[in-house]
Amino acid sequence: MAKKYVSRRNLEFMLYEVFDIVGMTQYPYYSAHNKKMFDMTLDAALKLSKDLLNPIFEEMDRQGPVLENGKVKVHPMVRTIMQRFGEGGWIAAKFQEEFDGAQLPYLIADACNFIFSAANYSAHVFPGLTSKAARLITSFGSQEQIDTYVPKMLNGEWQGTMALTEPQAGSSLADITTTAVPTDKGYYLLQGQKIFISAGDHDGVDNVVQMLLAKIEGAPAGVKGISMFIVPNQRIAADGGLEPNDVTITQIYHKMGYRGAPITELSLGEKGDCRGWLVGEPHNGLSYMFQMMNGSRLGVGMGAIGISSAAYYAALDYARERPQGRLVPDPATAQVPIIEHADVRRMLLFQRAFVEGAFSLLMQCCRYSDLELAVEGEEKEKASLLLDLLIPVAKTYPSETSILSTSQAIQIFGGYGYCEDFPVEQHFRDTRIHAIHEGTTGIQGMDILGRKVRMKGGKAFTLFVQEVNATIAAARALEKLAPYADRLATALEELQQVTEQLKGFGEEKGTRAMLADATLYLEYFSLIAIAWQWLLQSIAAEKALAGKPSQSNQQFYQGKLHTTRYFFHYELPKTAGLAQRLKEQEAITLEMEKDIFND
Known part of the structure; x- marks a missing residue:
């Protein structure tokens, strides 16, 4: 493994100098915290990742889960990981104090999740999923459900999952066929099949709690008929112990990467006795699940960045040590x-520009999440709208670019990078899933263009433009940053024009035509969003340099400014070609008949 997989200095820069996490403690919701506690939290996360997660990074990949006698067996350290994450309060980090949570700001909690993902993504999936599933129960479940499931999930005894996908219903959840039949005993009998369920069963915990979508018998058609249920693999028996709940693990999928965590297929109700407990109101399951989905999408983005960070530092170490070629003939x-x-430096700059730029965007989203909890009124609505708008970007740009970034790490290693002797080939395999799960790139593109930029009469998009313009104005006041502020202003103005033109195209030709290139629009939007984040970081760096920092800090800030130069000269110009295509009102992909693809 690399000597380093994250930068502590960059984490501190982001938290304290760019996003001012200490300022969050002015709000009553976060008033119990202070900088010393945040520093201690970072220390603990780095130690846990170094001592527990990173040492088994390769082992979990080489010794993947197996299905034996109907039970999934995972790496033996998974049980220890769940116990340590439970005992240390990591699963409950963001939960309110009433649930024995730490009530940590999202900024610090997700910075720690970034560390864990960089150390060993597969290992961190287990507690991460559990936290999100428990959040659904505390948000929408009854007090009895909270008391029954949440304590054991937050202390790491029980695993939590989300069970949505079915063989004929992946992204199209309206087509799920799993049914729930009510009984007079307070539970429903479920029957159906779920596929691609991460951590859907394993022996690293005593029980697995599925947060599962199904349709109550006689429910309305489509998404309006979807309800959410708690379906434990082992239900609580009359004597207080656990007994099988007619949930059968029919297979585990053998994956390209991310092999340390099992992805399972579940069969529900083969014996007619799979019991599920309704969460909240009937037919509201999809709206409930989107809370977990949105959190999971941000988690996917952060996971991809973490993996790419580890690959970047491995490539950087190798580039510094590997002799090859001469500067003179x-x-x-x-x-x-x-x-x-120069070309190796270009590849390293691409990786750094992506990792630190995308991480900054995720921190921006975390700040909006924190404000949602800490403030009220218009400020709360603003944070909520901006977060909603940016979720497709925060999920997709890291997911797609991580594939390119980890590939560049392999390229720097050359032939060695393609071999198992070095970690970058595993990073490349591990990260590929992110562009698929929790909503594919195509789905995210349709979300941002078809819904997010238009919601509430375009209010979220207008707020985004205002946020970026505020950063542009601040950068123009700094002589060295003014040229980059102008470049971003030009790109932002064109984004507004393209967005309005696409809306008009949709009104004229229909939604399907407007969304034909939604993925390109998302890529286009993302580049501008990341440029905004690099300008934001550069403002902080310039202000710090004016204070005459130490030599090591001076090098750090200069590195930030140089990476900004790279992004604005190499990555932001890509928006020109995307804008040109998006302005062309030719629905090429729609107009091509499918039979033309035949030989």
């Missing part, structure tokens, strides 16, 4: 480390 001179070559 004289074979008598010594070879130089490959970091001396």
